[in-house]
Amino acid sequence: MKSIKFNNSKITYVLGLVLILSFGCERDLSDDAVEASFSSEGEIFIDNFVGMGTNFYLPFADSKLDAFSVDNDEGFESSASYRVDVPNASDPTGSYAGAILRVDGAGRDLSGYDALTFWAKASQGVNVDAVGFGQDFLQNEFQVTANNLSIGTNWAKYTIPIPDASKLVEERGVFWYAAGTQATNGSGYVIWFDEIKFESLGTIAHPRPKIFDGNDMTQQTFNLATINIYGLTQTFNLANGINQTVAITPGYFEFTSSNPNVATVNELGVITVNSPGTTVITATLDGVDAQGSLTLTSLGDFTPADTPDEDPANVISIFSDAYNNVPVDYYNGFFNGDGQTTQGGVGPGGADISINGNGIINYTQLNFVGIGTFLNVQPIDATQMTHIHVDINVQEAIDSGDQLTLQLLNGVQTANELSGSVVLNSSELTSNGWESFDIPLGNFGLGARDALGLLFFNSTNSANVPTISNIYVDNIYFYKEVIDPSPNVDDSAATEVSLPVGFESTTLTYQIGVFGGADSAVEVNPDQSGINPTSTILRSTKTVGAEFFAGTTLQLDAPVDFSTSQVFRMKVWSPKAGIPVRIKLENSANSAQFIELDANTTTTNEWEELEWDFSNANFNVGPLDIVVIFFEFVPGTSGDGSVYYCDDLKILN
Amino acid sequence: MKHLKKVCLPVLLGLTLIFLSCDTDETQTVTNFNNLVMEDNFSTAGVLDSNLWNFDIGNGAAQGIPGWGNNELQYYTDRTENAVVEDGMLKITARQESFEGLGYTSARIQTKGKFQQKYGRFEARIKLPWGQGLWPAFWMLGDDNNGNEVWPQIGEIDIMENRGQEPTLINGSVHGPGYSGGEAITKAFELENDRFDTGFHIFGIEWGEDYINYYVDDVLYNQITPSDVTGQWVFNDEFYIIMNVAVGGNYVGSPNASTVFPQEMIVDYVRVYSAN
Numbered sequence: 001m002k003s004i005k006f007n008n009s010k011i012t013y014v015l016g017l018v019l020i021l022s023f024g025c026e027r028d029l030s031d032d033a034v035e036a037s038f039s040s041e042g043e044i045f046i047d048n049f050v051g052m053g054t055n056f057y058l059p060f061a062d063s064k065l066d067a068f069s070v071d072n073d074e075g076f077e078s079s080a081s082y083r084v085d086v087p088n089a090s091d092p093t094g095s096y097a098g099a100i101l102r103v104d105g106a107g108r109d110l111s112g113y114d115a116l117t118f119w120a121k122a123s124q125g126v127n128v129d130a131v132g133f134g135q136d137f138l139q140n141e142f143q144v145t146a147n148n149l150s151i152g153t154n155w156a157k158y159t160i161p162i163p164d165a166s167k168l169v170e171e172r173g174v175f176w177y178a179a180g181t182q183a184t185n186g187s188g189y190v191i192w193f194d195e196i197k198f199e200s201l202g203t204i205a206h207p208r209p210k211i212f213d214g215n216d217m218t219q220q221t222f223n224l225a226t227i228n229i230y231g232l233t234q235t236f237n238l239a240n241g242i243n244q245t246v247a248i249t250p251g252y253f254e255f256t257s258s259n260p261n262v263a264t265v266n267e268l269g270v271i272t273v274n275s276p277g278t279t280v281i282t283a284t285l286d287g288v289d290a291q292g293s294l295t296l297t298s299l300g301d302f303t304p305a306d307t308p309d310e311d312p313a314n315v316i317s318i319f320s321d322a323y324n325n326v327p328v329d330y331y332n333g334f335f336n337g338d339g340q341t342t343q344g345g346v347g348p349g350g351a352d353i354s355i356n357g358n359g360i361i362n363y364t365q366l367n368f369v370g371i372g373t374f375l376n377v378q379p380i381d382a383t384q385m386t387h388i389h390v391d392i393n394v395q396e397a398i399d400s401g402d403q404l405t406l407q408l409l410n411g412v413q414t415a416n417e418l419s420g421s422v423v424l425n426s427s428e429l430t431s432n433g434w435e436s437f438d439i440p441l442g443n444f445g446l447g448a449r450d451a452l453g454l455l456f457f458n459s460t461n462s463a464n465v466p467t468i469s470n471i472y473v474d475n476i477y478f479y480k481e482v483i484d485p486s487p488n489v490d491d492s493a494a495t496e497v498s499l500p501v502g503f504e505s506t507t508l509t510y511q512i513g514v515f516g517g518a519d520s521a522v523e524v525n526p527d528q529s530g531i532n533p534t535s536t537i538l539r540s541t542k543t544v545g546a547e548f549f550a551g552t553t554l555q556l557d558a559p560v561d562f563s564t565s566q567v568f569r570m571k572v573w574s575p576k577a578g579i580p581v582r583i584k585l586e587n588s589a590n591s592a593q594f595i596e597l598d599a600n601t602t603t604t605n606e607w608e609e610l611e612w613d614f615s616n617a618n619f620n621v622g623p624l625d626i627v628v629i630f631f632e633f634v635p636g637t638s639g640d641g642s643v644y645y646c647d648d649l650k651i652l653n
Numbered sequence: 654m655k656h657l658k659k660v661c662l663p664v665l666l667g668l669t670l671i672f673l674s675c676d677t678d679e680t681q682t683v684t685n686f687n688n689l690v691m692e693d694n695f696s697t698a699g700v701l702d703s704n705l706w707n708f709d710i711g712n713g714a715a716q717g718i719p720g721w722g723n724n725e726l727q728y729y730t731d732r733t734e735n736a737v738v739e740d741g742m743l744k745i746t747a748r749q750e751s752f753e754g755l756g757y758t759s760a761r762i763q764t765k766g767k768f769q770q771k772y773g774r775f776e777a778r779i780k781l782p783w784g785q786g787l788w789p790a791f792w793m794l795g796d797d798n799n800g801n802e803v804w805p806q807i808g809e810i811d812i813m814e815n816r817g818q819e820p821t822l823i824n825g826s827v828h829g830p831g832y833s834g835g836e837a838i839t840k841a842f843e844l845e846n847d848r849f850d851t852g853f854h855i856f857g858i859e860w861g862e863d864y865i866n867y868y869v870d871d872v873l874y875n876q877i878t879p880s881d882v883t884g885q886w887v888f889n890d891e892f893y894i895i896m897n898v899a900v901g902g903n904y905v906g907s908p909n910a911s912t913v914f915p916q917e918m919i920v921d922y923v924r925v926y927s928a929n
């Protein structure tokens with residue numbers, strides 16, 4: 001042998017072949033040598049990668065991209081292993097390690113194997129978030145995931161069973177993992193994998209597939225609804241007696257609808273509802289009946305909520321198909337420790353029901369539920385917004401005492417956490433019908449809304465008893481109401497001070513009062529531009545240290561006439577955007593009789609027109625002949641010397 | 654890596670063995686035990702043949718050994734829910750149900766007084782149940798000489814017993830005076846690339862004067878002789894056959910949430926041969 005001079009490249013080739021064969025378990029040399037392709041190769045990493053090609057390491061885009069290396073000092077009965085350095089949660093280059101190993105080339109025929117096996121150990125005992133195969137960043141058709149795989153500090157062999165190997169005739173995604181530090185308080189660690197390969201163990205037994213996590217579900221729905229089958233798992237009993245469950249993709253199942261006229265299921269596990277009636281959705285995996293089912297009843301055609309028509313430029317959407325929604329932590333925080341019972345808000349994008357592409361949240365067993373935007377996403381800055389919109393369809397009879405409270409929290413889990421709420425009473429809600437709510441954000445009484453982090457729907461009453469248990473919710477968004485400014489008021493020829501008031505009369509006496517530390521006067525318009533070029537306006541200054549409720553009053557000579565319209569308008573000029581301006585209309589004969597509402601400024605140092613819609617106010621009061629104007633009516637916020645102006649008070653015809 | 658070799662059994666101590674996985678054209682040597690003296694192929698659907706089988710009923714309290722001496726959790730019945738012959742098989746079924754104050758039921762059948770024999774080949778073809786806490790067994794006890802002898806003096810030959818959480822392993826053992834319970838003389842046999850609960854396997858012994866050979870399918874995996882036991886050799890009189898599925902107990906531990914019930918031990922046949 002020594003006398004023969006080999007071509008180096010040929011040596012490499014031959015050695016590589018022998019290396020493969022040495023792990024190929026008693027296959028005959030000549031048999032393997034004539035196999036030109038890796039099509040049925042089971043090995044992935046032994047002492048190095050086997051037949052993976054060149055570009056096979058594909059990390060998740062948001063992971064630490066270089067968390068993987070080949071460790072040439074550690075190995076299971078060898079000196080090489082696949083090493084993953086899971087980064088600290090605070091690592092700026094990526095907070096977790098995750099990648100797929102995809103054959104760079106044609107897929108492999110794995111139909112002769114029954115499990116992916118590997119040896120592994122970790123620098124500390126850890127439940128690794130996910131290890132599996134079948135993810136290829138293409139269709140991920142046959143993905144298999146062992147979640148929370150417990151890996152100890154000594155080498156041990158792990159087995160991830162193949163749900164149905166006959167499906168894997170051309171599989172490129174041969175290994176994948178994702179490992180973070182949620183279970184280790186943010187501290188990184190090391191995992192070593194070795195001897196990663198597909199094997200035919202012969203000891204993978206007693207398949208117990210499940211859909212819907214093994215539950216028999218029932219659901220009422222409507223024509224054109226699409227429903228995703230979830231909770232897909234396969235469980236095998238392994239040689240060591242462990243029942244190993246893996247989460248798997250729909251591709252492994254055969255789905256059946258007992259009445260295809262009512263609904264059909266496609267190979268992706270998506271149910272499409274076609275016509276009224278009832279059908280039962282079941283599945284088999286490799287001939288074994290899956291535990292779990294869905295009994296689905298279509299009630300017929302669905303009436304959706306009205307499609308929103310706000311300009312997207314003026315909207316911050318939380319949940320709507322009409323707009324791009326902002327990132328949300330969750331549509332159900334499951335605050336079970338606080339007694340929450342509410343289910344729902346857990347489908348794709350929060351939509352429990354999807355009908356003809358229109359997603360709807362269905363909260364059931366409702367007592368309270370929160371939509372979160374404060375954990376891992378940017379809290380919502382609604383300073384520029386004036387309203388919150390939500391469509392609600394109560395799916396049960398409504399009793400007189402029923403109510404639904406919307407609650408907004410700003411600065412969640414900060415020292416400045418603020419909370420405000422608005423109650424929708426039973427008369428405002430409809431059973432089995434949509435009601436649209438456009439609630440001025442000022443009505444929530446929040447001191448700030450620059451970092452909204454939670455929106456609660458709460459059906460409990462004052463006795464803390466839930467009143468409404470089942471609602472559809474759609475089109476949750478904040479928006480900025482853009483009011484077409486109304487014409488300027490010219491009251492220069494008026495004979496009495498009554499709405500509309502433009503402060504232009506030189507003969508009338510405008511009876512202005514102040515309280516709480518405000519200072520006020522009718523003055524020359526300091527900013528005769530934009531929508532308000534008129535000469536005279538009303539100034540209201542919240543002097544430094546003034547009460548938060550400091551304000552200005554205007555005594556009218558005739559009470560406000562709400563007979564044809566209940567919409568109050570006023571032009572305002574404010575140095576602050578997003579502050580509430582409260583209008584209170586009072587009976588001068590009885591100050592306990594009044595109506596009041598907030599509207600919020602949306603801009604600074606320019607005239608804008610705001611609207612106070614008293615349509616829902618309680619008019620069981622006497623004549624209202626005093627207008628009280630509060631700028632920045634925020635409890636706890638005392639005056640800071642800000643100067644505000646207002647003009648053109650009117651009832652909109 | 655540990656590579657277990659599948660052993661094709663050559664001529665071993667004069668046994669006739671059934672070769673399932675290793676083809677051979679060799680003619681086996683004539684055995685000492687080829688005279689079929691008892692067989693039950695469970696070919697008549699319904700209840701067990703009462704000319705051959707007795708039921709042990711209860712939790713062992715009546716026998717003075719509540720929990721059958723092992724803190725077992727089941728109540729044995731003779732109901733068809735727990736033992737039935739169908740499809741040409743005996744099915745002993747362990748169930749999770751409240752019954753007579755216990756949480757599980759099962760069955761234990763034996764041939765005491767109906768079929769007893771000294772020496773011979775005893776074998777059965779069985780598919781085992783599975784899961785944590787299941788304890789199937791095919792075993793024998795020695796005649797108690799009308800109650801004048803007690804265990805372990807009477808002797809016990811465990812042809813096969815299995816822990817449900819060890820689906821690839823069975824154990825073959827003997828118990829006698831000075832080597833009973835946890836001190837039994839035992840050896841495990843492990844299947845390579847297969848398990849005992851997914852198909853039928855033959856469990857048997859060849860028992861003669863001063864030896865007991867243990868085999869599974871075509872593999873002889875142990876021989877126990879008087880020199881192996883740490884006390885008196887008590888295997889020179891008549892023994893009877895017992896088949897049962899216990900639930901829980903010292904040997905196997907209790908079932909847990911992962912244990913699937915009901916569980917069946919399915920017996921294709923029981924056969925006994927004597928010497929020529």
